[in-house]
Amino acid sequence: MKAARLYEYDPAMNVELRIEDVSPPTVTGPDEVVVKVGAAGLCRTDLHIIEGVWKDIMDAKGSLLPYVMGHENAGWVEDVGSAVTSVKPGDAVICHPHQSCGICLNCRYGHDMYCEHSLFPGLGLDGGFAEYFKTSERSLIKLNTGITPLEVAPMADAGITAYRAAKRAAGLMHPGAACVILGVGGLGHIALQCLKHTSGARIIAVDREPAAQVLAKELGADTVLDGGPDLVEQVRDLTGGGAHVVIDFVGELGVENICWKLLRKGGEMIVVGYGGKIEIPTLELVVNEIKIGGSLVGDYTELVELMELNADGKVRMHQTEYKLANINQAIDDFKHRRFTGRGVIVP
Template sequence: MRAARLHEYDEHLNVQLQLEDVPLPKITKPGDVIVRIGAAGLCRTDLHIIEGVWKDIQDPQRTLLPYILGHENAGWVEEVGPGVTSVKVGDPVICHPLRSCGVCLGCRRGEDMYCEHGSFPGLNCDGGFAEYMLTNERALIKLNPNVAPVDVAPLADAGITAYRVAKKAARKLNPGQYCVILGVGGLGHIALQSVRELCGARIIAIDRSEAARQLARNLGAHYVLDGSDTIVQEVKELTHGGAHVVIDFVGELGAEQVSWQMLRQGGTHFVVGYGGAVHVPTVHMIITEIAIEGSLVGNYVELVELMELNAEGRVKLHGQQYRLDQINQAIDDFKNRRIAGRAVIVP
């Protein structure tokens, strides 16, 4: 099969994925499933993987290379192991990003991403920038008949990451309160729609890209700002003292430092994007009682919930399609902010 593989890490993103012929994945366990990839999302985590940000966590001995990236995947069931009962060959499916074990405490609590024995296609094993991918039955959700894999693949990670933090934010927001969404890209535009659906907060969208700002307007943001150097003061004036919640989808390049400064007393800064470091004076945290909280990828049930909202047309993915042989062009467009929404790779 054809696949795009990473052969070396490069912090400057000057390397390219190599399009190669590689062996087809094989069923080795009763619960294994091979999915014919219909689409795979390109994520900022893929860029961070190429940069080597994850190499000491996922691959300290460099034993993975070369391997196939791609952790936002949807397609059709191609082959199933002898123990699989919930899906059959030909079923359209979306893949939760983690192949979880189902028996550890994390799994039994319903938090798939806490699985002690899981594997993560595209991160620590071969992923979906290919024609076929190996996963397991526990990761699969059958798609609604009117939903195509190409229209939802990035929801498998970007979508549930955004939806999970939107649920957390909605629990803290009452109608009329203010929620800042910093970064209206592949995750932010999903979070904006999710917050809108889950609560009655006023949404302030911030992005330096005019295309992203226009997308935010189209999706129903109450206020749209350009992220200038005076953004903290703008938000405080607009909200009469500061936002109740700030969701930071950038997490680097200084965004992580302005996010908590936009909060009013008792507010919460949710960190989703990463790459930087948050530095807050402890006296400020005490006086203002702000909270800083990380948010991981959503669990299986949250992906089910998000797919229901998508099937009803209440949360939609905005994407730009690329062929598999255009993967490096997609990476370059992503790196240089030429994509509004999400890049989707279609084998």
């Protein structure tokens, strides 16, 4: 099969993935499933992997290189293990990014992303930037009738990461409260749609890219700002003192140290993007009683919930498609923000 493999890390991202012929994965365990990839989302984490940000974590048991990235996958079941009963060859599926064990205490509580024995295709073992990849039955969700893998692949990670943050934000706000979304990219535009359908909050979308600003307006943001030097003053004026919740989908380039300044007293900042370092005087935390916390990928049931919102037409992925042979162009376009929303690799 054809696969795009990473051979070395490079902080300057001057390396390219190599398109090669490799042996396709095969079922070796009773709960395993081989999926024919219909589409695989391109994630900012993929850029960070190439940069070497994840090197120490991924190589803890020895170097993985060369290996196949791609952790936002959807496609059709190709082959199944002897114990698999919930899916069969030919079924269209989306794949939760974690392969969880199902028996540790975290799994029993339903927290797949905290699984003590989790595996992560595309981030620790071969993923979906290929014609086929292998996962487990526990990770699969059958798609609703009429929904194709191409339409939803990035929701396997970008979608549920955004949904998890939006769901948490919705629980913190009453109707009329203000929520600021920093970054209307592959995750931010999903969170915006989720908030529109799960809360009565007023949504302020912030992005410097004109195309992202247009998309935010189309998706129903109440206010769209360009993130200029007077952003803090603009938000405080619009909200009467600051936002109730700020969701930071950037997490670097200085944005992470602007976000907390957008909060009102008692407000909460949800950090999704990463790469930077938050610096805040402890006095600000105490006097204003603001909270700052991270948000990880959503769990299996949250992906089920998101698929229902998608099937009902309430949440859609805005994406640009690339053939597997053009994956390096997709990565470069993503790095330089030449498209809005998500990039999707189609084998």
